[in-house]
Amino acid sequence: MTGDIVFARTGATVGKSFLIKELPFDSVYASYLIRIRVIGKLSRDYVYDFFNSKCYWNQITDKSVGVGQPNCNGSSLKELLIPVPPINEQELIIKSIKNLQLYSNIIESQQTDLKSLLLKCKSKILDLAIRGKLVSQDPNDEPASKLLERIRHEKEELIKAGKLKRDKRESVIFRGEDNSYYLRTGKLVEPLTDWSFDNLPTNWEICCFGEICNYGDCINTESSVIENSAWILDLEDIEKDTGRIISRVSKADRPSISTKHKFHKGQVLYSKLRPYLNKVVLADRDGYCTSEILPLEFHAEIIPEYARYYLMSPTFLRYADKCSYGVKMPRLGTNDGKKAIFPLPPVNEQKRIVKQIEFMFSHLSVIETSVQ
Incomplete structure (x- = not known):
């Protein structure tokens, strides 16, 4: 249902999660997923952001067992430690993360644009060079x-x-x-x-x-x-x-x-x-x-x-x-x-x-x- 978080418990994607924000039709989840529902004064968005943090991934790495097919079951998931601030502070954290992600995306896009511009600049320099327009003739x-x-x-x-x-x-x-x-x-x-x-x-x-x-x-x-x-x-x-x-x-x-x-x-x-x-x-x-x-x-x-x-x-x-x-x-x-x-x-x-x-x-x- 809307608001559920599904967690991959096995395979190469173990530990990855997804917050279901909308369901256009009735759905079921695969057996290799664990469904998580938030209770009490805990924001689903806050929990989902935590599932993308370094603190979370360090714990998942420690709790995963197996080499070729790593696994982290429901019992291990229950033992995860999650810092729980007051609900008002959770909302502030969620808002701050969204803003930072927005800025990060903008910076990443600008970096890509700049790298493309630098590549074009180098290409133009070489074009001028082989046409005798980069340095003066003696x-x-x-x-x-x-x-x-x-x-x-x-x-x-x-x-x-x-x-x-x-x-x-x-x-x-x-x-x-x-x-x-x-x-x-x-x-x-x-x-x-x-x-x-x-x-x-x-x-x-x-x-x-x-x-x-x-x-x-x-x-x-x-x-x-x-x-x-x-x-x-x-x-x-x-x-x-x-x-x-x-x-x-x-x-x-x-x-x-x-x-x-x-x-x-x-x-x-x-x-x-x-x-x-x-x-x-x-x-x-x-x-x-x-x-x-x-x-x-x-x-x-x-x-x-x-x-x-x-x-x-x-x-x-x-x-x-x-x-x-x-x-x-x-x-x-x-x-x-x-x-x-x-x-x-x-x-x-x-x-x-x-x-x-x-x-x-x-x-x-x-x-x-x-x-x-």
């Missing part, structure tokens, strides 16, 4: 076109020396006679309509991501030859949107028979599985990772931190989301990853961009920590 910097020429020349020399095999599906960007950018993959030529990098600084260049790193070229290692003390990185160990390592596990603590990708300190680790989770890490030590993570090695004049921030930018996220295949577990394919358009600043500007991003992110982190 005319004394060597143009990125020279850097790109060196990268392409060095690759050709390695191919001539037989140290590198030419990728017949390699994608290259060039300017057409109409001064527009085009993407050439083998004999296929297509306009870059999905990318808006027309207003980049004049000393920047754009190239394909596969030109400046070894995207998809991983070192596979059988789990049986990995030492027990080695770091094993899985997707669940990486916090989404931040790339923060939330758990560092060794092989001894996480036995596995699956093949791993070997990585070393300084490489960028990119999660190709569900790329919308935005899990990108700069490795701070050597280790092994799930095959769903790609260790990326960049040309010596590409700052890994800058490349990492590019992979976390809204521009790349949109591209990865568009190109991903698979419904339940979408992945970014190797060829699509290589074809991604990479905005390339001069080396010194890459360093300034990274420094500015880290400066701004550190201040945002202080704000984020203060509201948690």
Whole structure:
């Protein structure tokens, strides 16, 4: 009936209670519940609030028996100690709790809004960074076109020396006679309509991501030859949107028979599985990772931190989301990853961009920590 409190006496929900404030039709309660009716000068709302207090839960924990299926029967419930103030004070306590819960809900909602705002702010910072609008350009910097020429020349020399095999599906960007950018993959030529990098600084260049790193070229290692003390990185160990390592596990603590990708300190680790989770890490030590993570090695004049921030930018996220295949577990394919358009600043500007991003992110982190 209205005003009853039902109490879960067994299972994972043992101790949880519910105050029945209205019944639209005649009802019965399940056998695993205990019905409680308040008598005398005792408010049902006060008792229900007590059932949500730390004092109550400490007693329930002590009185519950059993491991797999904990139980707290009616006899144990009768022995609960409950502080009973005068009825007038009970009403004041109920009113105070309601007000505090209201304020708590407001604060929690505002915290959620602020966290969302901070995330959008970080996203905007990265968007400005890869468009040359976060730091000023220095005319004394060597143009990125020279850097790109060196990268392409060095690759050709390695191919001539037989140290590198030419990728017949390699994608290259060039300017057409109409001064527009085009993407050439083998004999296929297509306009870059999905990318808006027309207003980049004049000393920047754009190239394909596969030109400046070894995207998809991983070192596979059988789990049986990995030492027990080695770091094993899985997707669940990486916090989404931040790339923060939330758990560092060794092989001894996480036995596995699956093949791993070997990585070393300084490489960028990119999660190709569900790329919308935005899990990108700069490795701070050597280790092994799930095959769903790609260790990326960049040309010596590409700052890994800058490349990492590019992979976390809204521009790349949109591209990865568009190109991903698979419904339940979408992945970014190797060829699509290589074809991604990479905005390339001069080396010194890459360093300034990274420094500015880290400066701004550190201040945002202080704000984020203060509201948690």
